[in-house]
Amino acid sequence: xxxxxxxxxxxxxxxxxxxxxxxxxxxxxxxxxxxxxxxxxxxxxxxxxxxxxxxxxxxxxxxxxxxxxxxxxxxxxxxxxxxxxxxxxxxxxxxxxxxxxxxxxxxxxxxxxxxxxxxxxxxxxxxxxxxxxxxxxxxxxxxxxxxxxxxxxxxxxxxxxxxxxxxxxxxxxxxxxxxxxxxxxxxxxxxxxxxxxxxxxxxxxxxxxxxxxxxxxxxxxxxxxxxxxxxxxxxxxxxxxxxxxxxxxxxxxxxxxxxxxxxxxxxxxxxxxxxxxxxxxxxxxxxxxxxxxxxxxxxxxxxxxxxxxxxxxxxxxxxxxxxxxxxxxx
Numbered sequence: 001x002x003x004x005x006x007x008x009x010x011x012x013x014x015x016x017x018x019x020x021x022x023x024x025x026x027x028x029x030x031x032x033x034x035x036x037x038x039x040x041x042x043x044x045x046x047x048x049x050x051x052x053x054x055x056x057x058x059x060x061x062x063x064x065x066x067x068x069x070x071x072x073x074x075x076x077x078x079x080x081x082x083x084x085x086x087x088x089x090x091x092x093x094x095x096x097x098x099x100x101x102x103x104x105x106x107x108x109x110x111x112x113x114x115x116x117x118x119x120x121x122x123x124x125x126x127x128x129x130x131x132x133x134x135x136x137x138x139x140x141x142x143x144x145x146x147x148x149x150x151x152x153x154x155x156x157x158x159x160x161x162x163x164x165x166x167x168x169x170x171x172x173x174x175x176x177x178x179x180x181x182x183x184x185x186x187x188x189x190x191x192x193x194x195x196x197x198x199x200x201x202x203x204x205x206x207x208x209x210x211x212x213x214x215x216x217x218x219x220x221x222x223x224x225x226x227x228x229x230x231x232x233x234x235x236x237x238x239x240x241x242x243x244x245x246x247x248x249x250x251x252x253x254x255x256x257x258x259x260x261x262x263x264x265x266x267x268x269x270x271x272x273x274x275x276x277x278x279x280x281x282x283x284x285x286x287x288x289x290x291x292x293x294x295x296x297x298x299x300x301x302x303x304x305x306x307x308x309x310x311x312x313x314x315x316x317x318x319x320x321x322x323x324x325x326x327x328x329x330x
């Protein structure tokens with residue numbers, strides 16, 4: 001782990017493997033003692049399993065914005081129609097502008113990131129349902145977003161973001177990393193090449209179908225008939241909708257539809273007994289008796305014996321490194 005003492009930024013596992021995505025991460029999740037009380041919130045999943053496959057660029061907005069260490073605890077507080085960042089024990093000390101100025105400048109440096117993992121409930125880093133004080137007596141609701149997280153998501157609305165606590169949910173975790181790798185692939189396409197545009201859509205056919213066949217068809221209409229003249233406009237509309245669709249967490253019924261579709265490419269290649277075995281595994285998965293990785297592994301076996309060129313170009317069967325074992329719990 002390398003530490004830049006000048007600006008308190010940290011990087012973990014950096015290497016030259018261009019296949020590895022780079023994700024931002026709240027520094028406290030890497031075990032760095034940067035929280036207001038000098039503590040940390042080390043997340044073992046991030047530090048061990050993810051570190052093997054993803055490069056991290058970490059930061060602590062409150063520390064980098066100049067609030068010191070240790071520092072007073074902060075909270076979001078509603079004043080009129082605005083959400084302000086204040087010190088919890090002295091709400092009259094409003095530090096909103098300082099954090100917003102830092103965030104506005106910092107996010108300009110983060111365009112190369114493929115995703116971001118934030119600390120939940122943080123007034124600077126929280127993304128979902130961050131507590132906001134809505135009454136002088138201290139009453140709160142969970143309607144806020146951390147000021148730095150807000151600046152990042154406004155600047156890069158397509159970038160996948162997630163909170164570390166939600167990564168404990170297998171479906172949300174799988175969905176987040178599918179989006180991270182898809183977003184990285186998109187950024188690597190040639191934005192002046194129509195063929196690249198068409199191939200990107202084609203290679204994500206089954207991933208889109210796992211959200212719903214109608215989405216693949218909808219996005220296909222955005223791609224159809226593209227020319228160099230309208231490529232830029234179409235790409236912009238396409239990727240906005242693509243990333244929206246990718247946020248949908250697939251359900252077993254949709255997954256089975258995709259698995260059956262893939263099996264259709266093997267109908268002339270495998271025996272009746274093999275077909276029955278595959279169908280039985282699909283149904284067992286649908287009934288939550290086995291994880292998704294089981295029928296997928298069985299399909300991969302048959303595809304290794306009977307390669308199908310179109311399937312080989314698909315990202316569905318291996319959307320992320322298999323060592324992450326994300327589908328073992330689905």
